[in-house]
Amino acid sequence: MEVLNARSILVTGSNRGIGLELIRQLAEGRNQPEWIFATCRDPDGPRAQELRNLAAKHQGVKIIQLDTTDLSSVKAAAATVTEELKGTGLNLLVNNAGILMLNTQETQKTMSETYETNVIGPMIVIQEFLPLLKKASQESPHKGMSCSKAAIVNMSSIGGSITRVNIPKAVSYLCSKAALNMLTKCQSLEFVKDEILCIAVHPGWVETDMGKSVGQPQLTVEFSVKEILNTLAHLSEKDSGTFVDWEGKIVPW
């Protein structure tokens, strides 16, 4: 059975929800990466207490400040990670941070703020970490693509599927995830020459603050993340530029 074998992984929005559970399972799993960069916007604040407790137990977990809407913060995080990696590349970048605004009426502000976090955020994070992803790909002895070699995972949502959408609720969120899907596809085409795998993943309806804000979720965060990590371990170049769910099943665009 294939296992995720990345030496270095970075996750955005890792102080709670799916991001925090990703860090927990990576740190406590069988194949611990050497470097687990757990990024969040307020590492010293009360919302990062659980993450700080986790990092205190696992040497490989490094907490780094990164607000995906602030270019200077993203650049500073990339510089810190470059220094930590001591000349080696970054194997896996998980663009997990996201927001959902539940409004009765969308406005210019709700639309632009959601787009800024859910689409522009992943775009600038990828731009700033691209040299490290390319380095990881170049230094790998393996041909082809995998999440153990060099990959970008964009945490999307089935809400971004134009085929599947049936309730016009949280329109700014749905539009932002459809745009994130397009960004993922474009990146997969751009980075094919660098052998960097790019994929959009729907985590399921998960019991997190966000998931619970819209009803009773179907999946525990532990289960969703376990399945996502299993799915990531099995991806190859044929999957780059696709949209899959937590179990690896294709989601229609």
Ligand code: NDP
């Ligand atoms: P949560 O609301 O529980 O957590 C969101 C995380 O994103 C928090 O850590 C939050 O940090 C962080 N974040 C928000 N804005 C920024 C920013 N500007 N910079 C850095 N971090 C930021 O959400 P989930 O864990 O449920 O969701 C994770 C991802 O999965 C999201 O992209 C979401 O859209 C997607 N998803 C979730 C589903 C679900 O059912 N839960 C379903 C489909 C998709 P802070 O504490 O500072 O606010």
